[in-house]
Amino acid sequence: MTDKIEKMAQEKRARVRASLAKRRGKEGRFRFYGMGSIFLAFTFLVLLLGSIVSQGYTAFYTTEIRLTVDLSEENLGIEGKPLNDETLKYLGYRSVLADAIFDAMPDVTSRGDKRELFRFLSNGAEYDLRDRVAANPDLVGQEVEIWALAGDNVNQFNKGNIDGSLPESYRQFKDKHIGWFNQLKEDDRVRTVFNSRFFTNGDSRDAELAGIWGATVGSFYTLLVTLALSFPIGVAAAIYLEEFAPRNRITEIIEININNLAAVPSIVFGLLGLAVFLNFADLPRSAPVVGGLVLTLMTLPTIIISSRASIKAVPPSVRDAALGVGASKMQMVIHHVLPLAMPGMLTGTIIGMAQALGETAPLLMIGMVAFIVDIPSGPLDAATALPVQIYLWAENPEKGFVENTSGAIMVLLAFLALMNACAVILRKRLERRW
Structure with a gap:
């Protein structure tokens, strides 16, 4: 009788140990699934943030081109006009910038190439020059060195967002444009600066001028x-x-x-x-x-x-x-x-x-x-x-x-x-x- 009771107790202890082992196994698997879910969610979050940062950090800096502009009265078209705030708003800043970038690249001679070269400058470069002259009218009649805002294609190529190794037909920035850019860079006329416009401007049709x-x-x-x-x-x-x-x-x-x-x-x-x-x-x-x-x-x-x-x-x-x-x-x-x-x-x-x-x-x-x-x-x-x-x-x-x-x-x-x-x-x- 005692042996039978002892045997039953041993069987019961064995069943309890098996049940405990099974329960611990379930708890371990549940813990593993929970940790795996957290790790998976964290991985997706890191990938998402990494994708956003890798594409967005370049918005915080921009490209400028160094030019020497001739602000003579003849180039600005100011002869015979009074030098006041109203007049300074509507002078020939566009043609002054065009002459400046053509002088920087004298090898570009054809009319079509000059038109494409002028697109190296952003529309905002004209407004920047206008504001600078309006703030300091004494600049009229002088030659001034400025850093002009580059156009979007130049800006994106300088940041590496346009792959120059792709076939020419797959990109707007053609091989000759790359050559012009490299020439400007060799002449120390290209620099990268903090893009303050992104934080101070409103919306714009031009990406390099758009801000938040x-x-x-x-x-x-x-x-x-x-x-x-x-x-x-x-x-x-x-x-x-x-x-x-x-x-x-x-x-x-x-x-x-x-x-x-x-x-x-x-x-x-x-x-x-x-x-x-x-x-x-x-x-x-x-x-x-x-x-x-x-x-x-x-x-x-x-x-x-x-x-x-x-x-x-x-x-x-x-x-x-x-x-x-x-x-x-x-x-x-x-x-x-x-x-x-x-x-x-x-x-x-x-x-x-x-x-x-x-x-x-x-x-x-x-x-x-x-x-x-x-x-x-x-x-x-x-x-x-x-x-x-x-x-x-x-x-x-x-x-x-x-x-x-x-x-x-x-x-x-x-x-x-x-x-x-x-x-x-x-x-x-x-x-x-x-």
């Missing part, structure tokens, strides 16, 4: 309107629902709808903005104020949900203590609950604003997709936004706009990372543990 400043200002005004509306409305709605609203069927329906609105596709809010703010209210199309109103509707559910969660996290003892010393319910909420819940509210608001910063679809629906060169001076001026600017550039097949697209994506990702970092730091610094 106009879209950045448009995004700023759009987010300013969004923040000014969504934060107070969202916080007020959260306070009412958590502290004052009666628990009935109507309140339940409101809460369900708020949760559902957080999952509605953003383009639906764009359609709503198109129907209400543009067609019905007749607000200006492509204006940041309309974009801010649309993004306010989209951001409100996120702010309300996060604000309600922050209010719920405040211990009931804080409310009881405030009411116990004679505070009214409103005083209890304003002076005690709200300050303690504010860190979570601000964190949710920053995350919602970061989400709004990256939205494109609702802004496309309200017309913020227009080609706008001027920098907006207010929320009622026509403008575009940074994500929409990226969308517009992505549709252009020119190599200059390809690098501009990736460069703008890098800037947008930097803004998003900064906003999320601010949310994390704010939560860590201000949150209280109970």
